[in-house]
Amino acid sequence: MKRVFQHPPAPTAGRRYWRSTDELADTPEFREWLEREFPFSAAQLNGDEWSRRSFLKLMGASVALAGFGVSSCRRPELYLVPFTKTVEWTIPGKFLYYSTAMPRRNGAIPLLVTTVDGRPIKLDGNPLHPMSNGASDVFVQAAINELYNPLRAKRIAENGQTKSVADFEKYLNDLRGKIGDGGGLAFLVEETHSPTRERIRGELEKMFPRMRWCVYDPLRSEAQNFATQISFGDDLRLVPRIERADVILALDSDFLDCAEGDIASSRAFTSRRRVSAPKDSMNRLYVVENRYTLTGAMADHRMRLPASQIPLIAHAIAMKVATATKDAGLGSVLATLQVPAGAAQFDEHWVDEAVNDLVSRSGAGLVLAGSQQPVVVQLLVYGINSALKNVGRTVLLRELHRNQNDNSILQLAGEMVAGRIKQLFILGANPVFNAPRALAFDPSGKTWIDWPELQKKVPDIIRLGYYEDETSALSRWNLPASHFLESWSDALSSEGHYLAIQPMILPLFGGFSELDLLTAVMGKPKVDGPELVIQWQYRGWNCAQPLERTNPAADPGISRDRAGARLFDRRRTLRKQLVAAGNARSDHEADLG
């Protein structure tokens, strides 16, 4: 029996809920679509000539004819289409592999790209490079889909209207006249660790001496950078050597997850979990965290603790380590901190055991703090590592060129509120979507205002974006950005190895790279080849020797790292002043300081 389906009647009482976004929007098109009995093309068969009956008759006849006739039995003719000109290295049906690198916030990842007929189809870690050893992560695997994503920005647009490259060049030439000495010029860039971009930025600063350069990443840890700077020095960064650690304590540090850590960390960690000979030992992992993470899942001893308690547990651990080691550096940090009685609520026994383990493996332990932890936790963790003589053994100091002229988005917001920014170049970032709220205080309206409001105060915003997104909507110009598989560039790995980024394919939608746009701002012609990147190499970058040698005693890098422990002590006075100035300086204050 045929069942007639009756739509449930709309409820007369109570709240009506919408069942699709179209229903919520309730556009005339949707109404029309809803009230029609058949989809739009079927409804057009109602006329006399094209009734559904005659349509079916005709279709039936043609299908029958196609079956009886021989034409449908013939094999379809297919073609062999070779290249017109020989493409070097290409063998039809064989893969071609190139090495390149993927720029990332934490440092670039060396890659091996599989290409077919000039199209990249698969990304893997470079098995010959120590930073990857063939490993990759979810972001690397997803990057190939990002390249072919049909939703990419494909056009040059001014206020939403499609424009040509010539229009943009003309605009840029006019703008260059307006920039003058760069008093109103600002760049908002993402962290890519590209030495060539830094060099071009230097040239830009010569041309526009008063310009601002702001590095912004929603996940960038200012606290960690600040703590490293005041603890060890300006041009240094800490690199944990997890494979050397027998005992690891992670304070809200999800170092095994690719978002915060990197593949090198995961490999280093798992290398000590693989026991293949009787002499092999395993590491032990203590994790204190307030949520479930990959690192927590790998922990031997996991303590769940509210986020508010993590500074307290860091303090408690530091106290116990200081008592056990009588370390003056750590003592000086602790002397400036006061913890209210009864605030700590965690298992003391767990902490005792973890500290005993760390102290007994002095020099082979490692304490890590999550990048989102405040400066005071970072300082305590550095102090603990220093007291346990881990610095130089499981935590190495590596050179990192930090440009002293780097600004943060907060400083930029302050300038924008004051109306001092006239030309803003946003390279890649999407601050309208992900910048923190209440970035700047507007003295005229006596309110805190958000980034979108700020962006409306700048007349000339040029956005280089991979998608036409929220930030493009509030920018004057939007340029399509090229993918890292489409452009020449370079980057440093998280340990400071220099990695060249070479294109695998010409820009699919005529995109610009960051380097293209920066050279265009200077009025220089576009460089298609690797010249910009090669130029960098000839200039001779004073690169740290990142690759470790087999004999640690002969390695100047190691001896410099050992000196790092002394450095932490030497900076005691400075640190004391800074810490005394405010026990837990917030990230924002650290920026503005």
Next chain:
Amino acid sequence: MANFFPRWSNWLPLKLAICSFVIVCGLTAGTWYYVTPKYTKVGYEPIQPVPFPHDVHVTQLGMDCRYCHSFVEVGAHSNVPNTQTCMSCHQQVQKDNPKLEPVRTSWKTGEPVQWVWIHRLPDYVFYNHSAHVNRGISCASCHGQINHMSVVADAKPMSMKWCLECHRNPENFLRPEDQITNLDWKPDDVNPAEFVGKYGKPAGVTEDWSKKTHLTQREIGQTLKERWNIQTSENCQACHR
């Protein structure tokens, strides 16, 4: 009681049986003959955009197959030459020949020449050219005497049965590795003394083959099969993978 069935109906069952037998046999035989690759594929000779005469290039001018099909020894796929390969000669030779117009147009515009695909295997069959030509299977074994064709036609059925003929008895088709692209090679061309000196003899053969006046294909194939340790697979997933 009257007869319900007329007299002629006595023979009806037999007639029906004979008729259906003939029809079924005829259909089977017809399908067997006409709907197999041996009938449907062999002789397929489409019109190419350029009537490239293999006989002129290979037999008269002595060009090797690998001059144009350059990656047959390294890739699974044997490439057809790109326009640049054609133009490297035809910029000087026959440069005004109207038959070469598509090639010259392609060179000017950059649009590739679309050659009609003749030796096409189904998508569910994997075939690796390099694995075969590096192990004693000549071009002629599958493509026939292309060196004498002025227009290329499909010479072999390339059905599964045909593939298995060789995979079951490769010794019937193997030849010395320097004769792969010599499509006119015959077993009689082999000098037995030289051949045995170079490749030896299969195990268990007591007769001295180097003294023979000529070697048969089977003898040559057996020697090479043992020498190169050729183990052809009859497993389904050797080709259907």
